Amino acid sequence: MNAHNPSGWRPAMGEGSDAECDLVTHSGDRALMVEEPLIFELGGGDKCGVDFDGPEEPPLASLEPFLRKEAPVLPGLTEPETVRHYTRLSRQNYAIDLGPFPLGSCTMKHNPRLNEKVARLPGFADVHPLQPQDTVRGALEVIEQLADWLVRLTGMNAVAMSPKAGAHGELCGLLCIRAALEARGDAREVVLVPESAHGTNPATAAFAGYGVESIPATPDGRVDLAALEARLGPDVAGVMITNPNTCGLFERDMKAIADAVHSAGGFVYCDGANFNAIVGKVRPGDLGVDAMHINLHKTFSTPHGGGGPGSGPVVLSEALTPYAPLPFVARGPDGAVRLVEEEDGAAELPGSFGRMTAFHGQMGMFTRALAYILSHGVDGLCRVAEDAVLNANYVLRSLEDLLDAPYGASGPCMHEALFSDAGLAEGFSTLDIAKGLIDEGFHPMTVYFPLVVHGAMLVEPTETESKAGLDRFIGSLRDIAERARSGDESLKAAPVFAPRRRLDETRAARKPVLVWKEQEG
Amino acid sequence: MSRYFTKDHEWIDVEGDIGTVGITDYAQSQLGDITFVELPAAGQAVKKGDSASVVDSVKAASDVYAPVSGSVTEANGALEEEPELVNSDAEVGGWLFRVKLDDSGELSGLMDRAAYDAYVAEL
Numbered sequence: 001m002n003a004h005n006p007s008g009w010r011p012a013m014g015e016g017s018d019a020e021c022d023l024v025t026h027s028g029d030r031a032l033m034v035e036e037p038l039i040f041e042l043g044g045g046d047k048c049g050v051d052f053d054g055p056e057e058p059p060l061a062s063l064e065p066f067l068r069k070e071a072p073v074l075p076g077l078t079e080p081e082t083v084r085h086y087t088r089l090s091r092q093n094y095a096i097d098l099g100p101f102p103l104g105s106c107t108m109k110h111n112p113r114l115n116e117k118v119a120r121l122p123g124f125a126d127v128h129p130l131q132p133q134d135t136v137r138g139a140l141e142v143i144e145q146l147a148d149w150l151v152r153l154t155g156m157n158a159v160a161m162s163p164k165a166g167a168h169g170e171l172c173g174l175l176c177i178r179a180a181l182e183a184r185g186d187a188r189e190v191v192l193v194p195e196s197a198h199g200t201n202p203a204t205a206a207f208a209g210y211g212v213e214s215i216p217a218t219p220d221g222r223v224d225l226a227a228l229e230a231r232l233g234p235d236v237a238g239v240m241i242t243n244p245n246t247c248g249l250f251e252r253d254m255k256a257i258a259d260a261v262h263s264a265g266g267f268v269y270c271d272g273a274n275f276n277a278i279v280g281k282v283r284p285g286d287l288g289v290d291a292m293h294i295n296l297h298k299t300f301s302t303p304h305g306g307g308g309p310g311s312g313p314v315v316l317s318e319a320l321t322p323y324a325p326l327p328f329v330a331r332g333p334d335g336a337v338r339l340v341e342e343e344d345g346a347a348e349l350p351g352s353f354g355r356m357t358a359f360h361g362q363m364g365m366f367t368r369a370l371a372y373i374l375s376h377g378v379d380g381l382c383r384v385a386e387d388a389v390l391n392a393n394y395v396l397r398s399l400e401d402l403l404d405a406p407y408g409a410s411g412p413c414m415h416e417a418l419f420s421d422a423g424l425a426e427g428f429s430t431l432d433i434a435k436g437l438i439d440e441g442f443h444p445m446t447v448y449f450p451l452v453v454h455g456a457m458l459v460e461p462t463e464t465e466s467k468a469g470l471d472r473f474i475g476s477l478r479d480i481a482e483r484a485r486s487g488d489e490s491l492k493a494a495p496v497f498a499p500r501r502r503l504d505e506t507r508a509a510r511k512p513v514l515v516w517k518e519q520e521g
Numbered sequence: 522m523s524r525y526f527t528k529d530h531e532w533i534d535v536e537g538d539i540g541t542v543g544i545t546d547y548a549q550s551q552l553g554d555i556t557f558v559e560l561p562a563a564g565q566a567v568k569k570g571d572s573a574s575v576v577d578s579v580k581a582a583s584d585v586y587a588p589v590s591g592s593v594t595e596a597n598g599a600l601e602e603e604p605e606l607v608n609s610d611a612e613v614g615g616w617l618f619r620v621k622l623d624d625s626g627e628l629s630g631l632m633d634r635a636a637y638d639a640y641v642a643e644l
Contacts, residue, residue: 448580448581449581451581505554505579506554506556506579509554509556509557509577509579510556510557510604510605
């Protein structure tokens with residue numbers, strides 16, 4: 001019995017209203033469910049949120065050719081209309097603060113509010129990268145302390161803090177590898193990428209100027225070591241391996257892979273996007289990794305998925321450290337932290353491949369990540385990895401009787417559970433299951449990725465969901481899976497409770513409408 | 522005219538030393554709705570087994586591999602406006618490009634219709 005509500009009564013959802021009611025409102029809205037127009041359709045050009053005075057003096061003659069001839073096409077809105085428009089739109093969004101976000105490979109975990117509090121301290125939030133170093137000692141100290149944590153947690157030699165996101169970090173790692181190879185006069189042409197790697201890996205290798213060759217996966221979902229060894233040779237610059245991989249499995253042969261690559265003269269890049277599953281448990285440096293990016297916005301819970309920018313520091317082995325990008329932070333003999341830029345870099349890091357970013361990295365992400373690390377401690381970070389893996393295995397084992405788990409027999413999964421569309425009724429697909437989840441009030445999982453599995457569904461619950469929360473999600477997914485297995489046609493219509501029904505994704509891709517244009521007449 | 526198939530689900534019709542290349546009906550059914558086709562330019566040299574074209578669908582972007590080596594003579598421009606032809610007519614109107622074969626001997630490694638159908642039935 002609930003002491004705060006002894007009778008237990010509460011009004012039922014939709015009682016005497018909603019779907020059964022055919023009342024059409026004048027506004028088109030239904031109470032808090034609003035039918036929000038485009039911002040250009042809201043206003044009319046007769047209003048403005050700000051009063052501008054005309055120029056006090058006529059413009060300079062030299063600026064005459066640049067004067068605007070016609071009024072700009074802007075929506076004419078007052079400030080409250082503008083605020084309401086975006087606030088109303090935001091209420092139709094789905095976010096991690098509203099419910100689970102089980103997007104496999106994305107690590108959409110809760111962002112602790114403590115991180116936000118720390119990031120908003122004026123000494124961190126209100127600084128400018130061009131301020132004199134003496135005025136930003138605290139911010140530089142944060143970068144250095146975070147760098148130290150990242151190096152220790154990964155067992156590596158150094159870290160480049162400036163890359164802005166995962167793929168940017170991949171590029172940083174490959175540019176280090178290229179610089180190291182060129183420094184020894186050994187231009188190589190090919191980067192090997194296993195099928196179980198992230199999709200950004202081959203794109204990065206190509207962008208860095210390498211040819212890309214694929215290495216097949218074994219039937220249990222891991223890198224085929226024999227195939228990899230057979231392909232190694234003097235033309236191979238390195239391999240890019242995602243570990244844990246996109247099948248949600250730990251690459252057990254990582255050390256053997258690294259040894260083979262090294263003895264063939266190449267380097268090992270590890271995609272660390274899935275570091276969340278092994279943080280505090282495994283040090284990639286011990287596995288022979290030469291470079292690995294860490295998605296602060298995944299493992300260390302900085303805002304993600306539209307909530308904020310990414311940040312992808314790259315940890316480096318001793319062999320690659322001399323080629324790291326500028327600028328970087330260094331602690332001097334006096335204990336003070338300073339920035340090393342081009343003026344000093346030529347002497348202190350002559351092999352650096354150069355600069356990737358205008359400034360020093362994503363400061364807001366650094367403070368959040370350091371707050372997360374310090375509030376967890378090493379033991380807490382170990383628990384993060386353990387609970388992330390436990391939750392994923394709970395999802396995997398709770399669903400594998402209804403959803404095909406192609407690697408269910410390959411042992412425990414890591415931080416994500418992978419299912420295929422095998423066993424669904426004829427005509428039912430992964431897409432139907434994803435749309436069904438929307439009706440159940442959940443963001444769908446990652447679908448049709450990884451490509452090695454037919455109709456893939458990749459579920460990453462993360463460690464921040466409680467067992468009760470996981471049980472709700474699993475219950476919903478079991479219900480949908482049963483409907484898809486039995487051929488319940490109503491599932492093909494999902495979502496039926498969302499503000500919009502099933503959208504024509506094909507048309508959106510073939511004939512996208514990307515800009516607003518004023519209607520003729 | 523003879524038609525050959527690859528394990529990567531391309532087909533090639535060969536007439537004289539010109540081959541017409543497309544993806545099979547099975548391939549389009551697996552990809553789902555095609556949204557865009559990146560076609561090779563006329564004159565481009567292609568090597569057997571290398572990527573010659575890219576087919577984007579709602580699910581994925583997939584490379585189309587050249588079944589033979591040669592140089593591209595023309596691409597199916599109709600696909601620029603109507604990529605859906607690859608879905609509706611994969612093995613005739615949805616052809617991707619034509620190629621002048623370097624070596625018709627390369628065809629001997631490809632499958633005929635019966636062998637390809639048996640291969641697909643195994644998948």
